[in-house]
Amino acid sequence: MDWKAVGMGAVVAIAVGVLASVVAAVIDLPKDSNGWFVFFWIDIIGAGVGGFIAGRRRLDTPLMHGALVGACAYVVIAAFATTITLVSGHAGPAVAQVLFAVLWLALGGTIGGWVASWRAQRTRA
Numbered sequence: 001m002d003w004k005a006v007g008m009g010a011v012v013a014i015a016v017g018v019l020a021s022v023v024a025a026v027i028d029l030p031k032d033s034n035g036w037f038v039f040f041w042i043d044i045i046g047a048g049v050g051g052f053i054a055g056r057r058r059l060d061t062p063l064m065h066g067a068l069v070g071a072c073a074y075v076v077i078a079a080f081a082t083t084i085t086l087v088s089g090h091a092g093p094a095v096a097q098v099l100f101a102v103l104w105l106a107l108g109g110t111i112g113g114w115v116a117s118w119r120a121q122r123t124r125a
Contacts, residue, residue: 001065001068002054002057002058005053005054005057005058005065006054006068006072008053008054009052009053009054009055009057009065009109009112010050010069010073010076011050012049012053013046013047013049013050013051013069013073013077013105014076015046016042016046016049016050017042017046017047017073017076017077017081018076018080020039020042020043020046021039021081021084022084023039024036024039024081025084031090040104043077043105043108044104044105044108045108047069047074047105047108048066048070048108048109048111048112050066050069050070050109050112051065051066051067051069051070051108051109051112052066052112052113052115052116053069053116054066054068054069054109054112054113054116055115056119056120059117059120062114062116062117063113063114064113065113066111066112066113066114067110067113068106068109069109069112069113070102070104070107070109070110071105071106073105074101074102074105074106078093078098078101
């Protein structure tokens, strides 16, 4: 396990996720709004980019490193977003929401790691 590669990818995913959380808080998006799906997909894409970065650094195990980027990044993003939510007077997320999001961001990171592996194979030939 190369934690430096995971950390480099997670920094990108965290930056995208925190930025999305701040924007959602600034526009005061209601809890029942469908706009949350847009911000959630932005988080997944950020995890994919981070997974690509980690996967490119570790082409021997790109999927594992990409998945770890997504999962680790979500822990930080969730802590930040939950803090914003609680400070603004709203209820925190349910456990099922957190587990769902961890799985999706890990999937986004895994896809990013796969793209890194795929690109490396194409350029090698």
